[in-house]
Amino acid sequence: INNAELRTNAQNILTMIKAARPKNTVSAYEPKQEEFRRFCRRKQYQDADTVTEDKLLLFLVEDVVNRPLRSKSRKADRDVPLSETRLAWRSVRTYVTAITDLYRSQRALGMNTHPSPREDNAREYIKSLQRRDTEHQKANYADKGRDSLLDGYSEEDLKRIASELWGRTDQTAECHFRTLVDMLLGDFMLTRGGDRRALEISDLFTFEFAGEGPTRCMPLIITTRAGKQNQHGRLETAGALRSRDPFVCVLGAVAFYLLLRWDLTDEPFPSFKNRAQWYDIRLLKSTDAGPTSELAYNSQRDWVIKAFGYAGIRSNKKTHVGRSSGA
Template sequence: MEPPRLQVELEESANATLNRCRKARPANTSRAYAPKQEKFKTWCYRKDFHESTRYQVMATKMHLFLSEEVVDREVRVKNSTRKVGVATMEIYICIMTNKVEEQTHPCPRNNLIKALLTSLKREEHEKHKREYVDRGVGTLLDGYCTTDDLIAISRYDMNLNTGGDLRNRICHFLCHLSLLRGESAHNLELPDLFSVVLEHEGYTDCRALVMTMDQGKTNQLGREFMSCIRNRNVEFCPIGALGLYLFFKWIVQLKAVPNFLEPALWYNSYITVLKKKRQQKR
């Protein structure tokens, strides 16, 4: 047993590391975790667990919480009687398992929790068959997937003819053609973009727009990159959409063009992020 003074130092060091990890966590993850963790704490307080282990996550406690508070609960949508599915259960389990990293108990995702998930998946599958749920939901048929769909989206944003809609247009095509998350497209900065000439691609220059990704939910260390090239159909060309949006912002709206002489003068220039989000990020 270590002396009390040294024991306190060890615990303070561990808590400081945990706090640093929480602060570095992506914003979307924190927003998703907070209400569900608070719900678990409220449930623990209501069940009157012992104070010393009240909020610790163990397999049996997590199983009881899921059975009472999550399984067969109706979704929180007005005028809807639909019950939560397996995906919601997986989110709760992931969040509570993440909390175990701060404790000394073993991972609660044991055979009991796995059996609960397996039975719920079978029940959900049978329920969908009984209710004739569209089996195209969640597949390639669920959403835009044709050239005509992309052209229709492009024309819709262009006809609205506002800066916000041109921003939505470029975000949509960057996400679609570069396989980005919306968060990644909104947080792109000017220094994240550069072009590369692709050789032996025809008689005219072929330039690829390369985007280095900053930190995000699926990119914790900011070392990934995505790219796209010019499309021969100008209506959904991502490079053309980006050029049109920057022209509108700097020439039509007369917003200040960044000074590219020194990195400190333009490295914090966002491309599409809203002013409100820009202030929150800083």
């Protein structure tokens, strides 16, 4: 009876953990776990898809490491045909993580008594793939500037981008102002693209710093409690002061963007009678949906690409470019 109670509790805990898991984690793990299940069915193992280290390693060798990419990566050299491309070691590591997660689920349900598949052999195999990729990049004269500080924009480039966005606000004004705010937040506050898309107006506030000079010092401060590196509600804060250059002033950009939305479009001014009426309003909202709808990644990325095109800037980085260039 006690064992049944313990097992039931473990199953309930597992269900709760999976229900609270971020959507991106689910979408990353489930397809890889299904690939592993198909591999096990093809091999006709007697214990079906029970995860072991030996199965994991064979799965990686036969179905993951040596197969061509399904579509050409932007990081792959243009001269390399698709049939000769391979997953990078980081991508292979995500398979190991996903299958290890499947193992943990099986163990919690009492279906797997084997040791963790992520033991020495799996770790050393990933390290060998890392060395392989490094040697391959060197042999193929991979661009050493990619993903470095050179792969971004300078301070003058940012001013040119901002100037172009300000100058085009007579055309799809809301999208241009939104992109301006998006890029300035990324540059001055070093925020991730996903964190900016998730921002709500209730995450913004300001207060006066006394004794900071002849003019009032009122920084823009944002708070976040969720993100890629913050899955447990930890309070994180970032801030930016006014810039003497109005074209790249994030406070001015936010002010004009919100003024446009609430005064020159059909979006109603928020009611502050209670939190439920305004807490969920997005800072960067989609123009095709309501004020509480999150901006889609593709829209965010496409508008950053447009902004780069206006200013004649080329960069492999898009929504995260401000984190390196702003730093």
